[in-house]
Amino acid sequence: MKAIIQRVSKASVTINNKKVADIKNGLLVLLGIVNEDTSDDISWLSKKICNLRIFNDDQGVMNTSIINNKGDIIIVSQFTLHASTKKGNRPSYIKAAKPDIAIPLYEAFIKQVETDLNKKVQTGQFGADMKVELLNDGPVTIIIDSKNKE
Structure with missing residues (x-):
């Protein structure tokens, strides 16, 4: 499971x-979800995201999490995170999980984040053509891959 996390002023x-x-x-x-992802990936990634200390404290130091900040989260599925660009100029998405595997994992991830955050999160719609707008705050952008957790 791969995630790009962006701290935003609005999205x-x-x-x-x-x-x-x-x-x-x-x-x-x-x-982004791959076939090998499991409930362990969901749990680990959710906890990592919810506890990342990337919000400023009273001294202006990135030392607080989304939980402390009481901010909101939008989760958007994006299979293109697993694009392979080794050959040619057209990305291959063969590593990305097909919907029958990805949708249940995506929905389970949303539920896990809501549990860890102790509040409802907002989402895009799996497989839809979405327009995502954001104002990155900082900018702060973190990439996390659950396969690199050890």
Whole structure:
């Protein structure tokens, strides 16, 4: 499971000209899933994201998490995170999990983040053509791959 986490001042997701997610202070999480991902990846990645100390404390030092900050999260599925660009100029997405595997893992990840965060998160829609807008705060962008946890 691979995630790109961006600290945002605001972010939104629009599908078919309808805004389906909209937050102010928080995180935008782009999530890519592969066939080998398991519930262990979900649990580990959720805890890592929710506890990342990437928000400023009272002294202006990145020392607090989204939990302490009481910010919001948008989670968006993005199979292109697992693109292979080794050959040619057209990316291959063969590593990305197909929907029958990815959707249940994506939904389980959302539930796990809600549990770890102790609040509802907003999402995009799996497989939809989405327009994602964000104002990256910092900028702060972190890439985490659950396969590199050890």
